[in-house]
Amino acid sequence: MNRANKPSTLSATPGPEPQAQVTVSSDNSRVSAQLPTGESIDVLLHGATVLSWKDAAGDEKLWLSDAAKLDGSGPARGGIPLVFPVFGTSDHPPVAKLPQHGFARNSRWEFLGKSTSEGATSGVKLDFGLSSDNVDETIQALWPYKYTLLYSVTLEPKNLVTTLVISNDGETSFEFQTLLHTYFKVNNIEDVQVTGLEDASYIDKVDGLKTKAQSGAVTFSGETDRIYTPAIPPSEPLVITEAGKPKFSIVRQNLENAVVFNPWVEKAKATADLEPKDAWKNLVCVEPGTVGGWHQLDKGDTFEVAQTISLP
Numbered sequence: 001m002n003r004a005n006k007p008s009t010l011s012a013t014p015g016p017e018p019q020a021q022v023t024v025s026s027d028n029s030r031v032s033a034q035l036p037t038g039e040s041i042d043v044l045l046h047g048a049t050v051l052s053w054k055d056a057a058g059d060e061k062l063w064l065s066d067a068a069k070l071d072g073s074g075p076a077r078g079g080i081p082l083v084f085p086v087f088g089t090s091d092h093p094p095v096a097k098l099p100q101h102g103f104a105r106n107s108r109w110e111f112l113g114k115s116t117s118e119g120a121t122s123g124v125k126l127d128f129g130l131s132s133d134n135v136d137e138t139i140q141a142l143w144p145y146k147y148t149l150l151y152s153v154t155l156e157p158k159n160l161v162t163t164l165v166i167s168n169d170g171e172t173s174f175e176f177q178t179l180l181h182t183y184f185k186v187n188n189i190e191d192v193q194v195t196g197l198e199d200a201s202y203i204d205k206v207d208g209l210k211t212k213a214q215s216g217a218v219t220f221s222g223e224t225d226r227i228y229t230p231a232i233p234p235s236e237p238l239v240i241t242e243a244g245k246p247k248f249s250i251v252r253q254n255l256e257n258a259v260v261f262n263p264w265v266e267k268a269k270a271t272a273d274l275e276p277k278d279a280w281k282n283l284v285c286v287e288p289g290t291v292g293g294w295h296q297l298d299k300g301d302t303f304e305v306a307q308t309i310s311l312p
């Protein structure tokens with residue numbers, strides 16, 4: 001039917017209220033999404049770093065430094081930087097010359113698109129890609145493999161899921177470590193505990209890399225930097241509580257470690273892009289990863305890791 005010939009009463013008849021939709025917007029530097037129920041995320045293309053995750057009330061769940069580099073001049077301090085293919089620095093030959101935590105957090109990713117589901121359980125998935133052809137030439141020379149990284153950030157009313165799929169597109173096997181370096185926002189670190197690490201062994205990075213055993217929940221009273229191997233399976237949550245109340249639960253997929261980090265006073269002072277200087281009180285990093293050894297990926301193989309962070 002010709003539009004102009006439609007009876008005018010059709011457009012005048014009041015219909016059901018239009019259902020609010022998932023909204024996604026993007027520009028040259030970031031992608032933002034909001035659910036009809038109000039939850040939102042903001043992802044920087046540099047590093048595919050999730051910078052912000054707000055609940056339906058607009059409360060921020062992630063910590064981001066006031067001095068975070070958001071212009072691509074370095075990795076962002078805060079949110080969820082992606083660590084790949086090395087955690088920290090290592091003298092392991094293939095990664096020995098790479099910068100701390102590798103290059104994924106300091107490369108510009110491509111926004112590949114969105115998938116949405118509407119209705120009672122609306123959600124949105126944003127996909128980002130980084131391939132060996134698109135990383136900086138210096139990095140290509142230092143880590144000369146062929147790979148594709150596909151990173152998906154899924155927002156649902158109570159959950160944030162971040163999934164990294166690593167594919168070896170080349171002829172040569174490579175080894176990697178990876179970790180999802182989430183900075184959670186808290187009110188006061190001294191009221192924070194992490195449960196789920198009871199009886200886990202850990203390497204204490206602030207005490208000469210000694211191996212220790214965790215007893216009870218993890219509490220914070222000084223610089224904390226530990227690589228845990230949780231005793232519980234990845235499907236059982238690590239829980240961050242504050243003043244006795246659960247704040248976040250974290251379920252891991254294919255990530256057998258969890259780093260727990262807080263810089264405390266002195267390290268915060270010494271970290272140029274950490275502002276304000278007393279912000280160590282307001283952050284805790286609980287970082288699912290596979291960082292204890294090296295994961296080998298053979299020609300044509302893929303490996304998928306993920307974390308699901310849930311609100312109470």
Ligand SMILES: O=P(O)(O)OC[C@H]1O[C@H](O)[C@H](O)[C@@H](O)[C@@H]1O
Nearest residue numbers: 100101205225226259260261285
């Ligand atoms: O300063 P960055 O390179 O971002 O690293 C921040 C932190 O990341 C992890 O949590 C490491 O275990 C820490 O040793 C490191 O200080």
